């Protein structure tokens with residue numbers, strides 16, 4: 739985008755209303771057979787309920803839009819009724835789509851007009867601390883059109899030529915400088931109009947919402963992520979999530 743056609747930098751939006759869209763429609767194939775991942779239990783409570791509570795814990799978030807498995811909206815509504823959630827937060831449930839991108843778009847379609855800041859948060863990141871949520875909101879309110887929580891990498895990363903057959907050796911093409919790399923998490927926070935424009939414009943498959951905004955040529959910034967905001971993807975992640983909850987209980991003294 740040329741400098742002339744690029745929109746002026748966003749103004750701070752301190753009084754903006756904040757909604758969270760929680761895509762929860764994935765199957766959880768990498769977690770192994772069973773119910774859709776968001777509906778599986780973590781210490782006896784569905785992963786989705788942990789994620790909703792984590793977002794609703796932020797005093798900034800006044801609406802949570804849950805994007806349910808395509809045939810699971812009624813079940814998710816019952817789950818929300820059955821679990822204690824903050825009364826100051828409104829909830830909507832919509833059915834999701836075949837990809838994360840489509841599910842997020844369906845969640846955005848359901849957003850009432852009053853909300854001008856949108857967080858997109860994976861149900862699969864049930865333990866994100868409220869301070870991380872608040873940091874993302876504050877950065878958007880301070881004028882960033884797109885904000886991602888990010889952490890430095892512990893591993894060295896190689897670019898490879900992916901093998902046609904999984905498990906076969908893969909030629910290494912290069913080693914990006916690790917100090918310049920970040921692993922990004924959710925919630926990712928957006929100026930609503932920017933995120934909607936990104937979803938209307940970008941048709942390629944991407945793995946997060948911020949990369950759609952990057953493709954518009956808009957500014958995306960990072961804020962510090964948190965190690966407890968990890969994504970429950972494989973079975974070992976559930977073990978880690980249970981350990982984190984145990985540590986929190988011990989730290990809280992009950």
Ligand SMILES: Nc1ccn([C@@H]2O[C@H](COP(=O)(O)OP(=O)(O)OP(=O)(O)O)[C@@H](O)[C@H]2O)c(=O)n1
Pocket residue numbers: 760761762763764765766767768769775776805834835836837838839841842859860861862863969970971
């Ligand atoms: N069609 C889809 C696919 C994914 N998601 C959501 O996007 C988030 C991140 O996706 P991921 O962790 O990859 O979940 P799954 O797609 O369920 O995992 P897998 O690839 O192992 O099946 C999850 O909260 C998931 O529910 C979604 O709402 N709709």
Ligand SMILES: C[C@](O)(CO)[C@H](O)COP(=O)(O)O
Pocket residue numbers: 838860921922923924945946947969
């Ligand atoms: C959005 C995300 O959580 C950022 O790290 C991630 O890209 C989701 O990827 P997935 O393949 O859908 O798990």
